Amino acid sequence: MAQDNIARILVADDLEYGDDGGERRVPSAQLRVAADLAGPLHSSISLVHAYDLPEIVPLPPSVAVLEGPYVAELKRALDDESSQLREDRPALDIVPSVEKGDAVAVLLADIARLGCDLVVVGTHGRRGLQRVVLGSVAEEVIRRAPIPALSLNPMSAPEPQYRPSRILVALDFSASMHGVFDAAAKFARAFGAALVLATVIEEWVYPVVQSASLLAGGFVMPLERDLREYANLRDEQLRELAAPLVASGLRVETRLIERAPSVSAALLGEARASQCDLVVVGHRHASRLEYALLGSVSRNVIRDASCPVLAVPSRH
Known part of the structure; x- marks a missing residue:
């Protein structure tokens, strides 16, 4: 795009x-x-x-x-x-x-x-x-x-006369994120829609880090602090992405979703809670076996979303 x-x-x-x-x-x-x-x-x-x-x-x-x-x-x-x-x-x-x-x-x-x-x-x-x-x-x-x-x-x-008014944008801060971001901004400008920029930190990250810290000598608090700093960094990055869009006249909100059971479940829940009528996600070109058996965030969102989903390929 x-x-x-x-x-x-x-x-x-x-x-x-x-x-x-x-x-x-x-x-x-x-x-x-x-x-x-x-x-x-x-x-x-x-x-x-x-x-x-x-x-x-x-x-x-x-x-x-x-x-x-x-x-x-x-x-x-x-x-x-x-x-x-x-x-x-x-x-x-x-x-x-x-x-x-x-x-x-x-x-x-x-x-x-x-x-x-x-x-x-x-x-x-x-x-x-x-x-x-x-x-x-x-x-x-x-x-x-x-x-x-x-x-x-x-x-x-x-329903007929579909016109997206609130767009949830799933951002993972990978190299392919910019395609997702650009596609969502294009739709927002065309339809005057608000953007909800969201990133997810999964729940499994926390116990894994704590277990590793105990094995290393029990320094749980410093590593918890590192996780908090990581979350703050992601929150700041979301706001930095939002700033030029807001300056251009778009309505933008940010969502940092922490301790989520899964990325796809968190995104689907946020789409419902924020009353979004379009979700934009990125996806990579996995093999057919990977896609069918292992699944992916985009596949799960596409399957279970209650609104249309725009899937942007990573190499686009």
Whole structure:
């Protein structure tokens, strides 16, 4: 997100939901959100549905004959969603397309081919073994995409006319933090939203340090003092980050969360307590096995958040 604006948003539409029983489809949550964001961000939208056929060789004639009408129906569904959104947004630039192939491969190729700056995906909230075995197109795109990804889970799809007003920004003071910070500031300026800059110190740090101090001779108090100084340093760094944003006219709050059971739980709790309607987190490009079995802060936040989550890749 180094550019001044987010010129093109890619929306992955699985067409799994949205039929209200009438003649017209209800636009997907991810398309509605992208349309709400597109105006303030000065963006166009590429709406993509990827389909694939079973790998049967040779393809039965009955399947080949049906593929044409099937694709035509998919295109009609995307066109219907797009036209509905243009009814109250006549200037909305949206181009729908149906593409054949593996969904993840199609979306990643489109990101590169179209020069997209943001991808919007929806997750289905699978858990446990089902998630590990079946995986998730959305999570795989988030894990591998070189651009920020905005994700919606079944609990986080906002009401129509989405306009983020309070943005929680998860900062870990790593080298990749600046991408998270810049992306959050970009959204705050576009929507006039307040920023809540947050960093977390986990609970496990304290007993580990105390145990180490006892083994070293029982100097608990000096090490506790060091921890307090560390917390004060983080608090001061948050305020230093906030200062230029405040000077530029943005509303900024800071949160130092100490002795948290986990980073993701602390961030989710703060998002609820601060009534944030967008969370911005960083993530690294872990392997599929690491991502599925070991998890990550961003993965847990994306899975359980009650609002949209913007995941910014570490190398972006």
